[in-house]
Amino acid sequence: MESDLGEKVRQLALLQQWWTEDTFDFEPTSEIHKVPDAGRPEKPELVPPRELPKRRLGSKEGHAALMHSILHIEFNAVNLALDAIYRFQDMPREYYRDWLGVAGEESYHFQMVREHLYHLGYEYGDFPAHNGLWVTTYETDHDLLVRMALVPRTLEARGLDVTPPMIQKLRAVGDKRGVEILKILLRDEIGHVEVGTRWFRYLCAERSLNPFETFTQVIDDYFHGDLRGPFNFEARQEAGFSDDEIAWLKTLESA
Numbered sequence: 001m002e003s004d005l006g007e008k009v010r011q012l013a014l015l016q017q018w019w020t021e022d023t024f025d026f027e028p029t030s031e032i033h034k035v036p037d038a039g040r041p042e043k044p045e046l047v048p049p050r051e052l053p054k055r056r057l058g059s060k061e062g063h064a065a066l067m068h069s070i071l072h073i074e075f076n077a078v079n080l081a082l083d084a085i086y087r088f089q090d091m092p093r094e095y096y097r098d099w100l101g102v103a104g105e106e107s108y109h110f111q112m113v114r115e116h117l118y119h120l121g122y123e124y125g126d127f128p129a130h131n132g133l134w135v136t137t138y139e140t141d142h143d144l145l146v147r148m149a150l151v152p153r154t155l156e157a158r159g160l161d162v163t164p165p166m167i168q169k170l171r172a173v174g175d176k177r178g179v180e181i182l183k184i185l186l187r188d189e190i191g192h193v194e195v196g197t198r199w200f201r202y203l204c205a206e207r208s209l210n211p212f213e214t215f216t217q218v219i220d221d222y223f224h225g226d227l228r229g230p231f232n233f234e235a236r237q238e239a240g241f242s243d244d245e246i247a248w249l250k251t252l253e254s255a
């Protein structure tokens with residue numbers, strides 16, 4: 001719920017410290033609140049995706065706008081990792097270790113991209129942004145299985161597909177630091193999707209569900225819009241996508 005950026009980063013570091021010192025409080029909270037709007041600064045202004053202005057990467061502004069959209073995703077990603085910890089309170093200890101690890105990496109990404117954007121002459125909030133990632137997080141707050149299928153395994157996994165072409169574009173405009181940062185993001189995001197895959201499978205096993213059928217069913221039932229390629233099969237495989245799932249994505253890509 002913290003809306004101040006520096007304070008959010010600081011409080012997260014405190015959670016991590018409690019974890020390493022083994023003083024992390026596992027006591028379930030009596031009530032779990034819905035969070036339609038996670039803590040965020042007044043800016044950026046949130047707009048529907050189609051209202052985001054299209055900018056060319058070749059301009060200074062377009063370049064910064066791209067970095068800003070990545071920055072906004074990283075910001076949301078901190079919130080969504082923490083929500084996964086807060087909301088689902090009856091999971092094994094390793095689940096919380098995994099998501100606290102993800103939250104820490106998202107916070108690191110956020111700070112790194114923020115600094116780069118600053119060097120390009122802009123700040124977080126200087127461009128409008130859309131709230132898709134949080135909306136899906138909120139819409140999947142009733143069931144961790146649905147959450148894992150849709151947030152890490154669909155939305156974060158999309159990042160694996162779109163990052164390599166983004167790296168090429170940044171390379172083309174000579175943004176060496178940007179390329180370096182995106183490579184780190186890609187490496188870490190494979191790990192985040194893998195965490196989602198692992199806990200998705202865990203819940204499927206617990207409920208005696210077929211993971212492949214369940215995954216495609218959840219996409220059908222909950223995902224707005226089409227799952228569209230091109231997909232980064234190599235990265236998705238590394239992130240734990242099964243042969244069945246890869247084959248299914250290949251049929252979507254050629255369709």
Ligand SMILES: [Fe+2]
Nearest residue numbers: 074077106109
């Ligand atoms: Fe990230």
Ligand SMILES: [Fe+2]
Nearest residue numbers: 077156189192
């Ligand atoms: Fe992530």
